[in-house]
Amino acid sequence: MSMSRTTLKDVAQEAEVSIATVSAVVNDADWVSDGTRARVRTTIESMGYRPNRVARSLKTRRGDAVGVIVSDLTNPFFTEVVRGLQHGLRERGLSLLLADADHRFDLGGAQLDVLLDKQVDGLVVIGDSVPEAALAPHLRRAGRVPVVAIERTYDADGVHALVVDSERAGYEATRHLVARGYSHVGHVTGPLDGPGSTTHGRVPRLEGWRRALAEAGLAHDDRLVAPGNWRIDGGHAAAAHLLALPEPPDALFCANDMMALGAMAAAREAGLSLPRDLAVVGFDDVPVAALVDPALTTMAMPKADLGRAAAALVRRLVEGGDDAGPALRSFPARLVIRASTPPKR
Amino acid sequence: MSMSRTTLKDVAQEAEVSIATVSAVVNDADWVSDGTRARVRTTIESMGYRPNRVARSLKTRRGDAVGVIVSDLTNPFFTEVVRGLQHGLRERGLSLLLADADHRFDLGGAQLDVLLDKQVDGLVVIGDSVPEAALAPHLRRAGRVPVVAIERTYDADGVHALVVDSERAGYEATRHLVARGYSHVGHVTGPLDGPGSTTHGRVPRLEGWRRALAEAGLAHDDRLVAPGNWRIDGGHAAAAHLLALPEPPDALFCANDMMALGAMAAAREAGLSLPRDLAVVGFDDVPVAALVDPALTTMAMPKADLGRAAAALVRRLVEGGDDAGPALRSFPARLVIRASTPPKR
DNA sequence: TTGACAAGCTGAAACGTTTCAGCTACTCTT
């Protein structure tokens, strides 16, 4: 009873060859004669043999998998990126192990450990899931698993990053509002403290907002900036705050779509009628952005591209074709104009 | 150079004990003396030793992880369930490996293989990700990993299922519409063909719809039923179809929220004003359901509960406490009334 | 007829753990 799985040895016995030969057949070594190969293949088939990848991993120190850590599985932006990644990886024969940091930085580090322990060959870190301080020690762990970051940069070297030009995107988003006649443009950012990235996703969008307003000769009053948390509730709270100001904004640029949706809800709760009383621009272009009413104008992220590029890159790095290309690759975001930002009045 | 990771042997040498002792310390065996334990602990610390889980897995045939397959990562319903699962599993010292079948049944089977090869100790299958035919052969593979299905049932025995009483929920959703004065209630279902579940999530909701209408003395015209695909575009298409009927519905019960959102978009494109010209009820209560305008009335799924229950169950099964409890456990859905279903006229 | 060379195969040593049957050196009983 309880017979354990068929192993190389069983197959070898049955096919009357050595286990080395069976292993060679399984791994398509070139020296096996056609006859033997065929014979072994059929016994493998008939015995239902499947290689034990754990044993193989132990020997080869490779797991044929890459670990992915996202900061919030619940945000469609991340899942779209992950989907692109999964496609790209599958094409390359790698499987993907996904972990969610759930917005807790400590968890991000822990998840990193788990994945590394599972012998992943590479790591893709999406968003603010793993703080710099947590990444560094793991990079030191022998074995050198390459790390690719998406929408995040790290100072530690050897970490490749795939990002969007957020400053420019923030600038374009804000300029769009200005061009449409809005003069009092507020901005809802990501969290402004904490161990997150200082170079991507937060400050740059804010700076783009500043630049656009300055260029238009409008005062960029920092009281019109409210920090959120990338999530719906954070956008809601930030917008509620801004709208309660003595001179409330007539338009809002939110650093992601989820917060923009929260902001729209807050505006309605404040008795405003959208888009007449408040224009809103989001960031990401998640699928629902097109479905809400008014449909959300947003900076579209090349989500699938980011995922696919990360897959290609991590594969290259895993193959040892080390630091090929620049450590930072930038993708463009695209302004998608919808009903939430009509020309003013 | 390239020094490989510290191993048990290294620690043993340094601490001047045998590797068996170090192993015992790592695994909290009770026979190690306090002195030795302390000494070994500090050398472990100072050498930065981390156990190689692959080697351990090879020996113990356990991976301390459970594999999760979802049919569509992009659907917030699934990610919310996964979040509950992850919490529950972490509390129990298990890590979670996530795979997305991306609505392709063939992929679901393949993902199953990958996870099994990674030595997961248990499997959680959420939604229509893995067809019955793909599950059976894997159950046969020696090693007997327990399987828990969420919102899906399998005929294969030994598979535990966690579901919502969909018939009742469909009945309640429809009755709500009837009570509000709608008399021509359409229904957008999941896909009605394909190797998916016949017992959960699709047909039952349809049957609940029928029962409610019959009970109200309303004709349940099956021409008012249109199949979707669980996704936005499917809901859009199905609704467009229904609204183009000679006698279009005045209300729509959609089998999930994503399709409901698509349906709302289709209605607006058809020139209808919501909720006046068309009431809509969804299913799941995804976070955005509360944010769209009009806010979506929906049958709220106990998403976190399902995830947590699955975590607890799979843990029990892994621990060998075999078929404890019934193989099918049902959870209630809760009607959440929002603006998309006002009293008619 | 010898040797060189290659094609096809095998034995055995890893990889880093866990586990279990011993082995010491004590401390108790009696």
Added chain:
DNA sequence: AAGAGTAGCTGAAACGTTTCAGCTTGTCAA
């Protein structure tokens, strides 16, 4: 004083692969 019992430890055999240095044959050039 002898035996039994136990606390604390170790050696070595697995787990299922990969890999590499050989070992046989057989072929072919000289």
